[in-house]
Amino acid sequence: MTELADRALVARARRGDTEAFGALVDRHRQRVFGVAYRMLGDVEAANDVAQEAFVRAFERLESFRSSGSFVAWLVSIASNLCIDIQRRSRRTPMSLDVMQEEKGYDPADPRQAAIEHRLGTDEAADAIHQALEKLPAAQRLAITLRHIEGLGYEEIGQAMGVPVGTAKTHVHRGRERLARMLHRFYAEVGS
Amino acid sequence: MECNRGRQMIHAELDGELTEERRALLAEHLGQCAACAQFRARLMALTTDLAALPLPAQPEGFRDAVMGQVEGLARKRRGRLWGLRPALPWVGVGLSSSLIYAALATGIVLGLPQWVSGAGERLAALLSAGHGLWQSSGAIWSYASSAAGDNAPLMVCGLAAYLAVLAGAGWKFRRQLLPAMVGARDA
Numbered sequence: 001m002t003e004l005a006d007r008a009l010v011a012r013a014r015r016g017d018t019e020a021f022g023a024l025v026d027r028h029r030q031r032v033f034g035v036a037y038r039m040l041g042d043v044e045a046a047n048d049v050a051q052e053a054f055v056r057a058f059e060r061l062e063s064f065r066s067s068g069s070f071v072a073w074l075v076s077i078a079s080n081l082c083i084d085i086q087r088r089s090r091r092t093p094m095s096l097d098v099m100q101e102e103k104g105y106d107p108a109d110p111r112q113a114a115i116e117h118r119l120g121t122d123e124a125a126d127a128i129h130q131a132l133e134k135l136p137a138a139q140r141l142a143i144t145l146r147h148i149e150g151l152g153y154e155e156i157g158q159a160m161g162v163p164v165g166t167a168k169t170h171v172h173r174g175r176e177r178l179a180r181m182l183h184r185f186y187a188e189v190g191s
Numbered sequence: 192m193e194c195n196r197g198r199q200m201i202h203a204e205l206d207g208e209l210t211e212e213r214r215a216l217l218a219e220h221l222g223q224c225a226a227c228a229q230f231r232a233r234l235m236a237l238t239t240d241l242a243a244l245p246l247p248a249q250p251e252g253f254r255d256a257v258m259g260q261v262e263g264l265a266r267k268r269r270g271r272l273w274g275l276r277p278a279l280p281w282v283g284v285g286l287s288s289s290l291i292y293a294a295l296a297t298g299i300v301l302g303l304p305q306w307v308s309g310a311g312e313r314l315a316a317l318l319s320a321g322h323g324l325w326q327s328s329g330a331i332w333s334y335a336s337s338a339a340g341d342n343a344p345l346m347v348c349g350l351a352a353y354l355a356v357l358a359g360a361g362w363k364f365r366r367q368l369l370p371a372m373v374g375a376r377d378a
Contacts, residue, residue, distance in 0.1 A: 018258065018265050025257050033249045047250050054257045058264060128240055147241035153206070172202045179233050186233040 002027075006070040014061050021061075025054055028071060031149055032078045038144040039082035041133055049085065053078035072151070072158035079141050079159065086137065124185050131181040139174035146171045192220045197227045204231075205238060281359060288356050 006027070012020035032053050036046035056077050057064075064073050132140055138160065145151045145159060156167040179186065200217045203209045209217065221228045 016265060016269065018261055021261055022254070022258050025254055029249065029253055029257075030246070033253075034246050037246060043247050043250065047253065050249075051253065051257050051260075055260045055264070058261045124240060125244055128237075128244060143241065147238050148244055150242070168202075168206070171206075175202070175205070175234055175237065179230075179237055182237065183233075186236055 002071075003069060007066055010061065010064060010066070010070060013058070021058055024057075024070070028074055029054070031071065032074055034149060035075055035141070035144055036078050036082055038132060038148060039079060039137070039141060040085065041129070045085065049078055049081045052081055056081075068158055069155045072155040075145065075149075075151075075155075075159040076161060083137060127182060127185055128178070131178050134181065135174055135177060139170050139177065142167055142170035143174040143178065192216060194224060194227055197221070197224065198230060201227070201231045201234060205234060284356055285359070 006024065009020045009024050009027075013024065029050060033046055033050040036049040036053070037043065040046050040049065053074060057074055060077075064070065132143065135143065141160060142156055145156045146153075151159070153164045153167050153171075156171070157164040160167055160170070162170075197217060197220045200209060200213055200220075204214070204217065221231060
């Protein structure tokens with residue numbers, strides 16, 4: 001349903017309807033920003049990348065293949081921009097202080113419940129963020145797309161420009177690596 | 192079952208790709224292997240926590256910033272197409288006259304042997320594969336030469352008019368089309 005709606009909006013945007021493109025921005029801005037933030041760990045940089053990704057998508061709308069997923073195509077533009085930035089700046093992982101300041105923690109958000117209930121503190125979210133930062137870029141992107149953004153493997157493969165099997169391998173290795181890095185937080189789980 | 196196999200099945204379970212039969216095999220293994228059971232529980236907890244990770248609020252003005260740039264690009268695109276409008280009749284005249292004269296030139300080249308008495312038949316015999324083309328281009332030439340009344344000055348005048356139109360189209364191309372194309376490439 002989402003893909004069908006996206007394709008209809010893309011078709012209108014290709015005919016010069018900028019309002020249709022605005023609707024695509026509204027539908028996917030959060031996801032593109034989210035992926036850029038998980039990749040870069042910086043709100044301002046992620047916001048700039050998300051903006052640039054949408055502008056580039058508009059410029060290259062003719063090159064989008066209607067048979068593919070628009071979200072995956074958009075994410076591939078954003079993730080390539082992130083990789084370029086990382087290559088240029090050789091970013092070091094964000095410090096815990098900056099992460100705490102930027103992560104926009106809202107105790108009223110029900111999504112916090114899962115983490116807080118387990119550990120009784122928001123320390124877990126910080127630890128997971130930091131562990132994510134330490135993953136190789138491909139695993140970090142694959143984990144972000146699969147478990148944070150909830151994309152299917154077909155879409156992840158398309159976004160990363162790799163076969164579905166490779167996308168799965170990145171996710172599986174990423175999960176195991178994260179679990180190893182976070183063993184302290186999950187020590188009581190399942191024991 | 193070996194633990195490696197069990198862990199692959201745990202990943203498949205997390206991906207929602209485990210059949211009932213394999214699910215039963217996994218359950219049996221987990222009942223006997225505490226390490227794999229713990230591995231599964233931790234991965235389950237990790238994926239739940241990942242899905243619940245908070246995302247910082249996006250700075251305000253995102254949509255306006257994007258749509259400002261998009262509107263600018265769309266205006267530029269529309270402006271380029273509108274700017275090409277005056278050149279379109281010239282392009283049409285240039286293209287259609289080119290097609291007519293290309294047909295005539297083909298007629299001259301391929302139909303010339305027919306014009307020279309006897310040579311046409313010999314060439315046609317040698318190039319049997321091109322016979323149809325030779326015949327049709329010969330027909331074009333016959334028509335063009337009969338329309339000109341075998342009048343060479345008239346043919347020269349026609350060619351001169353064609354070259355003039357071509358020069359006009361070229362001038363328009365350089366003044367209007369070329370800058371627009373360069374602009375599109377650089378944008």
